[in-house]
Every structure is written in structure tokens, then in C-alpha cells.
Amino acid sequence: MGAFRAFPYLLPLLSGALVLVPLIATGSDSQLPKARTDLNPKDLKRVTSVTKPTADFSKAEQFETMSGGAATTKAIVNGDAFSHFSPNITFEEEQDFKLGNALFTKLWVSAPSSTQASDGLGPLFNARACQSCHLKDGRGHPPEGSADSTSMFLRLARPARTDEEREAIADFRKINFPDAVYGEQFQDLAVPGLQSEGKMQIAYEDVPVTLGDGEVVSLRKPTYSVTNLGYGPLEGDVTLSPRIAPPMIGMGLIQAIHEADILAKADPDDKDGDGISGKAALVRDHRSGEVKLGRFGFKAQNASVREQSSGAFAGDIGISTPDDPFSHGDCTKAQDDCLAMPTGVQERLGPVEAPDPVLPLVTFYSENLAVPARRNIDDPIVLKGKEMFYSAGCTACHTPKFVTRRDAGNKAHAFQLIWPYSDFLLHDMGEGLADGQQVGVANGQEWRTQPLWGVGLTKTVNNHTFFLHDGRARNLTEAILWHGGEAEAARGAFAAMQKQDRTALLTFLESL
């Protein structure tokens, strides 16, 4: 029997900690708050002042070392740097975190099995545990060689074909439409006795780029395809969107950023003419039906850590939860063999494979992984690089700081000065990075600004430096050179820098 089933009393305790921040959203005319209602005028003034971008690069800013505010870990930097709980959670919450950790690393097995508490995997799946993709609570990587595509997968979707479907997207009821046979995601693994959907293939082509000072960098341009298809061809208008698992730090803090602060930076029609628009991702919470601000996932398609986590249980592992109760994972009506496989549901525990408190515990864990403290913030090269980062225009999207809402559901996330380096908006990043897949508000060229906190610890935690949504960049320089579209000017500024300034900018990123 799994640990979580022995602790049913945790539920009431957890539900208190997991109350999601209330939003004023009504139907399709989303009324997200335009101003911070959680602060009195005096606090609002303080917050406005403290979050103003700095113009002084002669020294570090106050509190700059604490990237996650009081949820920052100052533990010795090693391979576990992303796996610490936020130091400001309570002792009781620490126990929940540990139970959540056990569930995050738990390997699910196919049903029926003797260890009934762990079965229900698949029938189609990409991995057997959350941790198999979010390696060491960090990021995944593209496959090396023909095997090992575990921490990366392809999302499948086709655009709307009819007015009715277009309306469903406009009304946030749908984000796109699945392949009629393969569903929403391409699962390259299946339980014994069932055919997998096939294999993902990547072909890379070298693209040389000459920088301002003559240095040549070779980028690798990926092309994605699928082979060994188990269930016939994909539909003609279905696109493949490759994704590697992103790091898990600071999720609860991101969730606690006030909508008004994110919306304040949105400029979808580029009214200020700076070449940077930034669109808010609006999504309908599939439990409450409310329209909310999306902030998780590479297209900001999920409004809460809980939505993202239940989606991962269902789509990535094939485990049903009370939020996503279908126990055949991503099997579609056209996959009879898949639908005929046994599930891991046990009547006495309820109608799903992972009954409460599995999802609340995993969600709690995911929300409370501490952000590592900055290193070397006073180093003159780091400060120089920070100045370069600002002057190149990186902060137009990689917003340095926010103060989280005072009324956050979990006190550990409330009223913290945090430094995620993201505006959590969608930006057109050009054709080079495009996956051609619409995801709700995001079109096929748009991506959510990736937070940069912890980016300098990638090598330490994951022993590689693959960046961007599909891990195509082999280092930070390549990641920046792939920026296009709205980020073209910033990319150009970086490419035109003298080597010394470029190195300083990279040293700054390494200190995050």
C-alpha cells in the first residue's frame, strides 16, 4: 500500500493550503483584475518602487541574492540544488512535501499488479514517473541516439476546421483539437501487450551564424518526424510540438504573481511601438469553467500547478485523478486495443487510479520546490553582464522582479520579492523557433517567456546545457541566438557585442 493511502487524514489539512487564488472571471468576457486589490495604497507604493528596474549596475541590488524571496534555498550548491523544499513552509507542510516527493518519484506500473497502489500506468505513456522527465526536479533533454526520448515528447494538435470549432477556441473552451487517432500527445511507450504509438525522430541541420566580432557559432536546426507508427497515419493538418520537461523550481511563487502585474505588461497590439507585444494567455479552468490567466507550460496553457499536474498524470503517465478521471489516459475512440486494456481503478478506493490525496500532494510538492540563491552577485563581471542584459533589451520579456500577492493561498508564497526573469506572457519568437501549433491564445510562433532563475545551475543539476522548449540549444549562447521575432533586436544586440561583453552577459546568466 502506497504511503499516501495510509494518510487519508492529510486531505483536509492540504485543502487549506491549496485553495487557489480567487479570480474575478465571468464567462467569456473575462474580467481579470486590472489592479492589485490585495495591497493597501502604502504597500502598493512600496511594491511599485521595489520592482522598478534598476539603473545602477555599480553594485548588486538589495535582496537580489534571494531569487525566490523567503522561498529561496541557501543550501550548498550541488546536484540537489533544485530539490529542496522552500525554507519558509511549516513543519507540517514539510511532511506533505516529503509525501509529495515520494509520489513525484514513484514509478507507476501497469494494471493489474500485485502492488495495487501503484498500478494504472498508461495504457499509452511517455514515462512512468514525474521525476523521469523532470530529472532531479530539473529539466529534460533531447534524446541522445535513437533511444532515450523519455524526458521529451511531442504534442499533437490540429487547428479548428469549422466555425463551431473556431468559436470554441475563441471562447477558451478548447485550446486546439487532438489527432483523431493519436490524441493530444504522441506516446512512444505502451503497457505489455499493446502497440506503442511509434517513435519520435529528430534530424539536425547545422546553421552557421557569424557574430559581430567575427566568431562563428553553429546552431543546429531540428526537424521532427514520427516513425514506426502503430495506428496508421496522422491526420494531414496535425502538427508536432516538441517539448522537453522544464525545471520545477518556484512554481508556487509564479502562481502567486498577481494577474494585474502580468497583464500590466501585455501589449498585444504593440501600442507603445517598442517592437515587443506580449499577449496574456487566457484559459478556461476545466474544473470551474472560469477564464483564468495561463502561466504554466511553454505556451502558458495552464493556469495552475494543479491543472498542469493532473494533465501530466493523464497525458504523460496515463494515470487518472479526480480532475482528469478518464482511466485510459490518451487512448482515443479509434484505439480499441488501448481501450480494452485493464485500468488500475479499485472500486473500494474510488473511481480513479490516483484518488485523493495523490494529486493534492504532488501539487503541493510541485509548488514548494525552493529557488536557489544567486551566486557571485557582486562580481564586477556579473554586474557588467547584468548591465548588458538590460541594455540589450532582454528585460523587455525577461522581467526581473515581482512582489507576489499578499493574499496567496499558501502563506509561504505571499508577499515575496521574487526574481524569475519572465513576464509570463506569450511572444512571437520568429519562424526559427516556431512549431506551427496553435495552443489557445498562442499561435504557432508564440512561446511563453521562459523564467531564467536557476538557469546557471543546469549543468550542476542535470549535467547538460540543453536549452529552449525542445533542447535544441547546446548552451546559453545558442539559446540567445535562436531568439527571433519580437526578440530580434535583443538577439541582434547580443550578436553585435564585443566578446568581452558577451562573456559578461553569459556570466550574469550563469549566476542566476
Ligand code: HEC
Ligand atoms: C514525459 C515527460 C513528463 C512527465 C512524466 C511529467 N512532465 Fe511535467 N512537464 C513536461 C513537459 C514537456 C512540460 C512542458 C509542458 C508544456 O509546455 O506543455 C512539463 C511541465 C510541467 C510543469 C509546468 C512547468 C512550467 O515551467 O510551466 C509542471 C508543474 C509539471 N510539469 C509537473 C509535473 C508533474 C507533477 C508530473 C507527474 C504527475 C509531471 N510533470 C510529469 C514533461 C513531463
Ligand code: HEC
Ligand atoms: C520578445 C521576448 C524576449 C526577449 C526580448 C528575450 N527573450 Fe529570452 N526567451 C523568450 C522566450 C519566449 C523564450 C522561450 C523560447 C523557447 O523555449 O523556445 C526565451 C528563452 C530564453 C533562454 C532559454 C531559457 C531556457 O530555460 O531554456 C535564455 C537563456 C534567454 N531567453 C535569454 C535571453 C537573453 C540573454 C535575452 C537578451 C539578449 C533575451 N532572452 C531576450 C523571450 C524573450
